[in-house]
Amino acid sequence: MYRKYFDPLDYNLSADFRLTKLSDLKGRGCKVPRDVLHRLLEGLQTADKNGYGDGQHHQGLMPESKPTPVVGIGLDSCVIPIRHGGLFLVQSTAFFYPLVDDPYVMGKIACANVLSDVYAMGAVEVDNMLMLLSTSNKMTEKERDIIMPLILQGFKECAEEAGTTVQGGQTVINPWLIVGGVATAVCTQNEIIIPENAIVGDVLVLTKPLGTQVAVSAHQWLENPDRWNRIKSVISEDDVRKAYQRAMNSMARLNKIGASLMHKYNAHACTDVTGFGLLGHAQNLAKHQKHDVSFVIHNLPIIAKMATISKACGNAFGLLQGTSAETSGGLLVVLPREQAAAYCKDIQAQEGYQAWIIGVVEKGGRTAKIIDKPRIIEVPAKDTEGELW
Amino acid sequence: MYRKYFDPLDYNLSADFRLTKLSDLKGRGCKVPRDVLHRLLEGLQTADKNGYGDGQHHQGLMPESKPTPVVGIGLDSCVIPIRHGGLFLVQSTAFFYPLVDDPYVMGKIACANVLSDVYAMGAVEVDNMLMLLSTSNKMTEKERDIIMPLILQGFKECAEEAGTTVQGGQTVINPWLIVGGVATAVCTQNEIIIPENAIVGDVLVLTKPLGTQVAVSAHQWLENPDRWNRIKSVISEDDVRKAYQRAMNSMARLNKIGASLMHKYNAHACTDVTGFGLLGHAQNLAKHQKHDVSFVIHNLPIIAKMATISKACGNAFGLLQGTSAETSGGLLVVLPREQAAAYCKDIQAQEGYQAWIIGVVEKGGRTAKIIDKPRIIEVPAKDTEGELW
Numbered sequence: 001m002y003r004k005y006f007d008p009l010d011y012n013l014s015a016d017f018r019l020t021k022l023s024d025l026k027g028r029g030c031k032v033p034r035d036v037l038h039r040l041l042e043g044l045q046t047a048d049k050n051g052y053g054d055g056q057h058h059q060g061l062m063p064e065s066k067p068t069p070v071v072g073i074g075l076d077s078c079v080i081p082i083r084h085g086g087l088f089l090v091q092s093t094a095f096f097y098p099l100v101d102d103p104y105v106m107g108k109i110a111c112a113n114v115l116s117d118v119y120a121m122g123a124v125e126v127d128n129m130l131m132l133l134s135t136s137n138k139m140t141e142k143e144r145d146i147i148m149p150l151i152l153q154g155f156k157e158c159a160e161e162a163g164t165t166v167q168g169g170q171t172v173i174n175p176w177l178i179v180g181g182v183a184t185a186v187c188t189q190n191e192i193i194i195p196e197n198a199i200v201g202d203v204l205v206l207t208k209p210l211g212t213q214v215a216v217s218a219h220q221w222l223e224n225p226d227r228w229n230r231i232k233s234v235i236s237e238d239d240v241r242k243a244y245q246r247a248m249n250s251m252a253r254l255n256k257i258g259a260s261l262m263h264k265y266n267a268h269a270c271t272d273v274t275g276f277g278l279l280g281h282a283q284n285l286a287k288h289q290k291h292d293v294s295f296v297i298h299n300l301p302i303i304a305k306m307a308t309i310s311k312a313c314g315n316a317f318g319l320l321q322g323t324s325a326e327t328s329g330g331l332l333v334v335l336p337r338e339q340a341a342a343y344c345k346d347i348q349a350q351e352g353y354q355a356w357i358i359g360v361v362e363k364g365g366r367t368a369k370i371i372d373k374p375r376i377i378e379v380p381a382k383d384t385e386g387e388l389w
Numbered sequence: 390m391y392r393k394y395f396d397p398l399d400y401n402l403s404a405d406f407r408l409t410k411l412s413d414l415k416g417r418g419c420k421v422p423r424d425v426l427h428r429l430l431e432g433l434q435t436a437d438k439n440g441y442g443d444g445q446h447h448q449g450l451m452p453e454s455k456p457t458p459v460v461g462i463g464l465d466s467c468v469i470p471i472r473h474g475g476l477f478l479v480q481s482t483a484f485f486y487p488l489v490d491d492p493y494v495m496g497k498i499a500c501a502n503v504l505s506d507v508y509a510m511g512a513v514e515v516d517n518m519l520m521l522l523s524t525s526n527k528m529t530e531k532e533r534d535i536i537m538p539l540i541l542q543g544f545k546e547c548a549e550e551a552g553t554t555v556q557g558g559q560t561v562i563n564p565w566l567i568v569g570g571v572a573t574a575v576c577t578q579n580e581i582i583i584p585e586n587a588i589v590g591d592v593l594v595l596t597k598p599l600g601t602q603v604a605v606s607a608h609q610w611l612e613n614p615d616r617w618n619r620i621k622s623v624i625s626e627d628d629v630r631k632a633y634q635r636a637m638n639s640m641a642r643l644n645k646i647g648a649s650l651m652h653k654y655n656a657h658a659c660t661d662v663t664g665f666g667l668l669g670h671a672q673n674l675a676k677h678q679k680h681d682v683s684f685v686i687h688n689l690p691i692i693a694k695m696a697t698i699s700k701a702c703g704n705a706f707g708l709l710q711g712t713s714a715e716t717s718g719g720l721l722v723v724l725p726r727e728q729a730a731a732y733c734k735d736i737q738a739q740e741g742y743q744a745w746i747i748g749v750v751e752k753g754g755r756t757a758k759i760i761d762k763p764r765i766i767e768v769p770a771k772d773t774e775g776e777l778w
Contacts, residue, residue: 024564036530037560040522040537078556082516082575085474093482093519093571094559127471130482130571132521133429141425148429167467170483171426175413175564182482182519182571186471 006102011146019106019147020220022136022177023097071194075288076117076271079192088187092117095132095180099216099327100248103147107154108252110179113328115162116272119259120331122193123185129159131169134178151179154252162254193262195269196290198334202268204295204359205340207258207347208250208330209379210278211306214317215240215247216327218309234312239305246303246379246388251328257350258331264346265339273329279322282332282359282368294364295334297322301356301377322370334361353389354379395491400535408495408536409609411525411566412486460583464677465506465660468581477576481506484521484569488605488716489637492536496543497641499568502717504551505661508648509720511582512574518548520558523567540568543641551643582651584658585679587723591657593684593748594729596647596736597639597719598768599667600695603706604629604636605716607698623701628694635692635768635777640717646739647720653735654728662718668711671721671748671757683753684723686711690745690766711759723750742778743768 008017071079077092094114100106111129118126133151135144159166169181185191218240221227255272262270271285282295300307300320310319317324335343344355356377380389397406460468466481483503489495500518507515522540524533548555558570574580607629610616644661651659660674671684689696689709699708706713724732733744745766769778 036533040541040560072554072556078517078519080517080556083514084476084575084577087473087476087575089516089573089575091517091519091571091573092557093521095521095561097561125472127478128467128469128480130467130480132482132484144425152429165461167461167469168481170569171429172484172486174567178563180559182480184478184480184573186473186476186478186575188473 006104006150013143013146017143019098019101019103019177022138024176071121075195075284076120077123079121079194082186086189088189088192089184090118090121090123090187090192091182091184093132093180093182095178096327097176097178100244100251102248103150104154105248105252106179107151107156108158109248109328111155111158111162111181112252112254113274114181114183116255116274116328116331118183118185119255120270120272121195122259122262122267122270123187123191124256124260125187125191126162126164126183126185128168128184129164129166130182131155131166132178132180132182133169133171134174134176135171136177137173137175139177155179155181158252158254162256193267193270195271195285196288197268198286198289198293198295198361199268199291200293200361200363201337202334202361203337203340203357204282204297204361205333205335205343205355206273206278206301206330206358207255207333207353207355208253208273209301209303210273210324210326210329211243211303211310211319212247212251212327212329213325214306214309214319215243215303217317218306219244231309231312234308235305242383242388243303243306249388250303253328253353255331258333258347258355261343261346262331262333265335265343267333267335269334271332273326273332275325277318277323277325278329278332279368279370282322285332285334286366286368289366292363292365293361294366295359295368296362297359297368297370297374299356299358299375299377300370301354301358301379304378304380304383307376307378320374320376330355395493402532402535406532408487408490408492408566411527413565460510464584464673465509466512468510468583471575475578477578477581478573479507479510479512479576479581480571480573482521482569482571484567485716486565486567489633489640491637492539493543494637494641495568496540496545497547498637498717500544500547500551500570501641501643502663503570503572505644505663505717505720507572507574508644509659509661510584511648511651511656511659512576512580513645513649514576514580515551515553515572515574517557517573518553518555519571520544520555521567521569521571522558522560523563523565524560525566526562526564528566544568544570547641547643551645582656582659584660584674585677586657587678587682587684587750588657588680589682589750589752590726591723591750592726592729592746593671593686593750594722594724594732594744595662595667595690595719595747596644596722596742596744597642597662598690598692599662599713599715599718600632600692600699600708601636601640601716601718602714603695603699603708604632604692606706607695608633620698620701623697624694631772631777632692632695638777639692642717642742644720647722647736647744650732650735651720651722654724654732656722656724658723660721662715662721664714666707666712666714667718667721668757668759671711674721674723675755675757678755681752681754682750683755684748684757685751686748686757686759686763688745688747688764688766689759690743690747690768693767693769693772696765696767709763709765719744
């Protein structure tokens, strides 16, 4: 569980080589603001002008007049009927700049995040992945020849873990290092869960803790005395390193089992939590519901001590408001109330990770909110020597 | 046919706004050197260690022991059997930096180029496209709000022309503007032409003229007196502008009809000509043949006057050597000798564009070459007032 950090010296690289320096923007910085994205994508919209997704994955519901379930721009993945055999194409693409310093783990995270969008639609058998790569023109040749194969290896091994392979892609040069990909599943209709069937009385389950961006930022601040001085009174260096490890572990973890269990426990809708944070994605999912419902979130499971950091920064991250960006976050699953506990328990049994009931589905106008004083769940509740979770 | 240039002043942008300035690298500059790519991709390879494609599209033949045609890393698109109905997934991805100044045309070119890889496998019904976009952080908000929708419009209209739609993608911010996408077709086996069946006596057909990179570069030199002075004795400004228009028109043109006619005329193999130039792609295609053949190229159809510029630059482009990069180039199709003329004639009849028999398939060791003094075919042979071709 505990993995050794990537150490540049192990590879005869300069001690101050940092993968995360191969991009000038951090966290949400690389995101196009939501309203701008909205305007940009207007040209791609179908006549019914649906909402948009998380900016990374601009897919959305198509006109309801279509006879078969079709999801276009606005949700996590598109779901498109194809010409053959009543089958559907479920696919998504995303690409990222480095947000952790370990190239192998960065490759895994990128792959897990791309797959997550397809898993959010209930599709668990991915037929193919393509990889999008860009070396950075700020890397030396030596750095490139060491770092890029590690990223590729992480991406490939994550794809294999997901039971799929990488059979194509593109590699170019860019100022910032880019890693991303495309995931494609060709599915029968019953392999897909169109995320629009939440009903009053359902509950919301989250399958990974929040706080990845806070953990990643805090870890970068260890090398930035100005920033570190602002939080060092509330957290130890060791706790930051542990939170960073937890964030990496969580981001590299596949949402495949969570997706697979959605079928067993009759999930009514799902999205994955990424760039727009828990609330942003909850709102987007709510907007696409068929019934007059709204989502109310009571609990926030957060990587241990990240809530403390967020408060010490004057809530600049928006973590407690549900707007802190996550990378490769958990599935936010809408489940029948009587199935939710069993769903969480099954994930725990199969993967050894907790999942949490975090909210309820009420009657409402297709919106989502977090209650005024949500309960913060520290994850894990207690440190166990030598173990991450 | 003749389209008005994009003029920044028409959109109240600064007169010196140039889309092509939103990347510091031109032409092949953004390509990872072939040997480096080779090393990088080793980690993705299957056991049989096949060759690699054009660097943009690193797909290739899988082990022959597989019962069904499977193409992985090394050719233009991957071809992968899926779980359902004996169907195959054919897909490709590519992304580009601006190489022309007209944003609408740039969107079309990117789309046409992405589709071209799928067409090269004979697949003509594309089920879905995803779009990869990055705004440039060097653009003002105003530039972004004007330019990006034009790029999107071009991409979308090209996809519609191809009979498909854009149902997803990602948009981020990057130092250089990026536009690209993913094309996916789910096909029956007889919709695909696995490009490995060239036999001695076949001929090679090319469906678009060469010289796009030379035309694009020469056009940029109009604003660079140092460079312009080097070629102005051999070409007029007007001829450069016309060649640029021809290059844009050619790059934005779909290879769909050429692909469709491959079935009618029993093509034995095909690739599309992009980053590694005519010879690079011919060599890659030759390497993947089942029989002991080699490709010998006798004729080079080139956008009018671009051969002259290339010579005036001391062949720096490698145009006459077949190594000049092309963007969204033509299909290089291997056809039975008795079918080739009819194939070219049919393209002319359906599209109004010429195609050319440029070489022959001989007995050999799976290589390709251009003869010592190839015949240069100026395209078009004569200028017609008010017409491009």
